[in-house]
Amino acid sequence: MADLATATRNAALTTRGGFAEVVLTPAPAASRLSLRAGADALPGLSAALGVTLPTRPKTSALSGKRHALWLGPDEWLLIDEGEGDLMAAAASSGTLHSSVDVSHRNVAVIVSGPGAEVAINSGCPQDLSLPIFPVGACSRTILGKVEIVLSRIAEDTFRVECWRSFSPYVFGMLSEGAADAGH
Amino acid sequence: MLLIYCPYCEEERSELEFRNAGDAHIVRPANIAEISDEEFEEFFFLRQNPKGLIFERWRHIHGCGRFFNAARDTVSDRFYTTYKAGEPKPDVAAILKGEQDKGAAR
Numbered sequence: 001m002a003d004l005a006t007a008t009r010n011a012a013l014t015t016r017g018g019f020a021e022v023v024l025t026p027a028p029a030a031s032r033l034s035l036r037a038g039a040d041a042l043p044g045l046s047a048a049l050g051v052t053l054p055t056r057p058k059t060s061a062l063s064g065k066r067h068a069l070w071l072g073p074d075e076w077l078l079i080d081e082g083e084g085d086l087m088a089a090a091a092s093s094g095t096l097h098s099s100v101d102v103s104h105r106n107v108a109v110i111v112s113g114p115g116a117e118v119a120i121n122s123g124c125p126q127d128l129s130l131p132i133f134p135v136g137a138c139s140r141t142i143l144g145k146v147e148i149v150l151s152r153i154a155e156d157t158f159r160v161e162c163w164r165s166f167s168p169y170v171f172g173m174l175s176e177g178a179a180d181a182g183h
Numbered sequence: 184m185l186l187i188y189c190p191y192c193e194e195e196r197s198e199l200e201f202r203n204a205g206d207a208h209i210v211r212p213a214n215i216a217e218i219s220d221e222e223f224e225e226f227f228f229l230r231q232n233p234k235g236l237i238f239e240r241w242r243h244i245h246g247c248g249r250f251f252n253a254a255r256d257t258v259s260d261r262f263y264t265t266y267k268a269g270e271p272k273p274d275v276a277a278i279l280k281g282e283q284d285k286g287a288a289r
Contacts, residue, residue, distance in 0.1 A: 057191065057192045057193050057194065057247070058192065058194065071247065071248070072191065072246075072247035072248045072249060073191055073247060073249065075247070075248065125184065125196075125197030125199050125200070126196070126197070139192075139246065140245060140246055140247070140248075141196075141200060141245060141246065142199055142200060142245045147245050
């Protein structure tokens with residue numbers, strides 16, 4: 001019963017003004033490509049897309065406004081925040097591959113601030129410390145009950161990609177985590 | 184929380200990212216249309232369900248998406264080793280001896 005004496009209750013709207021440690025921002029619209037290809041298609045695809053597809057686990061490549069995220073041994077997520085046409089670029093590579101435009105399937109939340117790691121770790125089991133998950137690292141993983149693609153774009157900034165219909169849940173989970181990050 | 188080593192991600196990840204996918208090293212008969220009902224039942228339904236060491240398929244479904252194989256203890260839930268799909272089945276005696284040596288070292 002002693003614990004009850006130290007319990008605190010937050011007012012319902014305490015966090016409506018934002019959080020001290022974490023800033024959550026919906027990312028601007030971007031075009032996205034789900035790409036599957038074998039090893040022999042990689043040089044052609046990399047040249048056509050203008051970004052070198054990474055082959056090491058948990059790594060990504062960045063060229064201008066175009067990100068290539070390693071998801072699996074033959075699977076990548078490409079994100080273009082500019083005006084580029086990813087589908088046309090992939091189609092022009094002349095290689096055997098599978099590409100699907102998933103621009104409107106995913107949305108992203110940018111999580112930044114000194115408490116970003118803590119906010120994401122409130123629902124994600126991965127070790128997000130800098131030596132293990134450095135800038136540029138990316139991984140498909142889970143946040144609470146949903147699958148996300150997590151990438152670290154700066155030391156204190158993460159990009160959380162999730163399916164569009166899951167985004168209220170993801171934003172809610174991150175908000176709860178952000179509220180706890182200051183404690 | 185269990186940590187499972189994914190041979191494709193080359194890293195230990197939380198069990199939350201994985202799904203079990205049944206017994207490993209079950210070979211589908213090449214002449215599947217010709218075998219008897221009993222032989223099909225043996226291939227398709229019957230499993231050993233051992234107490235102790237078992238070889239299983241696991242899938243890193245919320246990670247790289249790959250199937251791989253694992254040697255696991257059904258009593259302690261301990262993962263002895265994991266290896267890529269298609270690689271040969273590790274020697275049972277070697278796994279158990281390795282565990283004994285580790286136990287002795289502790």
